[in-house]
Amino acid sequence: MNAHITLTVIQGVILYPALLWKIYQLTRAPKDVARWMVTACLACFAASYPFGLLAGNVNQPDPGPIVPLLFQHILLCGLVYTLACFFLFSALPAAQAKRRAWLEAVPLGAAILVMAAVTVLMPGVPPEKYPLSGVSIFYLTADLYLTYGIASACLFARRYARGASPRLARGLLVASVGFAIGAVGGATLIAVVLVHWAGAAIPWLLVQATVFLVFPSAILLVVGLSYPGVATRVAAARVWWQHLRMYHRLGPLWTRLHEAFPEDALSRVRLNPWRDALSLRGVHRRYYRRVIECRDGLVRISPYLAHLGDDGSLADRLTEALHAHARHDPVPQEGMPVALPDGDGLDDDVRELVTLSESLRTAAA
Template sequence: MNSNVALTVLQGVILYPALLWKIYQLTRAPKDVARWMVTACLACFAAAYPFGFLAGNVNQPNPGPIVPLLFQHFFLCGLVYTLACFFLFSALPVAEARRRALLEAIPFAVAMLVMVLVAVFMPDVPPARYPLAGVLTFYLAADLYLTYGIASAYFFTRRYARGAGPRLARGLRVASVGFAISAVGGSTLVAVVLVHWTGAAIPWLLVQGTVFLVFPGALLLVIGLSYPGVATRLAAGRVWRQHLRTYHRLGPLWTALHEAFPEDALSRAPLNPWRDALSLRGVHRRYYRRAIECRDGLVRLSPYLAHLGDDGDLAERLGEALRSHARGETVAPEAMPVAMPDGDSLDDDVRELVTLSDSLRAVPA
């Protein structure tokens, strides 16, 4: 497998999961125009990918079959155009973004018109016998537009990243590096076409430079555009894991209080122990519900704790208070604060509940 094919395969491995992720995000916000544009950008990239294989993954200025080559470059140019629209609709008012998008459509349409005319008038012969002028005109139209669009996207990206949030800014900076590399790679492609048109020998270094600039630049583009969403999901995954772990750590405290005050349960459905231990669904809902039920139970038990006084370990006094409640003893209806947090947030409250729950494990039932 040569370097060109290897990089193309790697590109596909990263590209299609990124596209599926953006489609999923689009279903969550179908009215977000900017998200439509970035999804269309990756969709164009994904559509160009198989046509590149059908065209033989040729290096310029060598031609492949003209029809798949036309579709490949149509989608590549569409990628650049939708990318420009993404930044326009993200940074400008809708009316201004539409006006600028129409202006950006002019060079895109010109490039496509030239490529379509070349494809229509290309004789029906093997690619190796295509007229040199037609092939080079085709490539020159595509390369000039791609280079222009990618260079413009680089400046759009750098400007937009300055006012974006941390995750989006990091992703845009990665994408801007990809744009910069791809713009240089596009310039080398234009140089290859022009050198070949003059009849001179194309330097080997120039040919290799196009491979090792265009493809890595495209990979960085996909990674940069996908980074904000992936980073957000990873952060959400860490919160999900923390909530699941805390939910189970609250188990001893919740079990003791639930047995004493079953009527305080926010869910009337009986709890299956095996399902509760193994289920990975509804973690956040179960976490908040358990924390609230624990706090409600402590409020209900606080008169018994107040009757016992402040001396001794809280977990041991909690166990004694639960036993007093189970025996049906009557105490004065006075309350006392139990396991109160230093801060006002739910996380502070849950930390105190977890500490109490952990210490309750060591107390005899």
């Protein structure tokens, strides 16, 4: 497998999952114009992929069947145009962005018209017998527009990244590197076509440069545009995992308090131990509910703790207080603060509750 095919396969493996991810995000915010544009960008990229295969996956300046080649390059030009629109609608007021989008459509339309005219005028012969001038004009038109669009997108990305959120800024910077490499790759493609049209031998280094610039730039583009959403989901997954762990670590404390005060449960559905241990759904809801129920239970048992004094560990005193409650000993009049955190945040509170819960687990063992 040569380098061209390898990079093409890698490009496809990254591209299609990224497109599916953007479509999913679009269903969550269907009125977000910028998200529509970035999804359309990846959709154009994905749609150009099979047309490139139909055209023989050729390297410039070699021609493939002209019709699939036309559709491939129209979609690639659409990719660049939607990229420009993504930045315009992200950074400018809607009315100004629309005006700029119409202006950007002028060179796009001109490039498509020239490529379509070349396609219509191309004789019905095998690709290797196509007129050199026709093939050169076709490729030059596409390459000039793509290089212009990619260079513009690079400038847009760098400018927009300055005022963006950290995750979006990192994604845009990665994408801008891809744009910069792609613009250089586009310039090398223009040079290849011009050298070929002039009838001179194309330097081997120039041919290799087109492969190792254009394809990696496409990969960086997909990664950069997908990074903010993926990073957000990774962060959400990290919080989900932390809540799941804390939920189960609070189990010993919650179980003892729930046995003493079942009426304080926020849910009236009986808890199935196996389902509770294995379920991965509703983690955040169950986590917050368990924290609240633990704190409520400690408030209820605190008068018994205050009556016992400060001798012994909190876990031992809590166990004794729960036994006193179970024996229906007279309830003391005043309570006391229990397991107070050092800070004011929920995480500080949960850490204290988890420490107490694990002390109970150790004492029971």
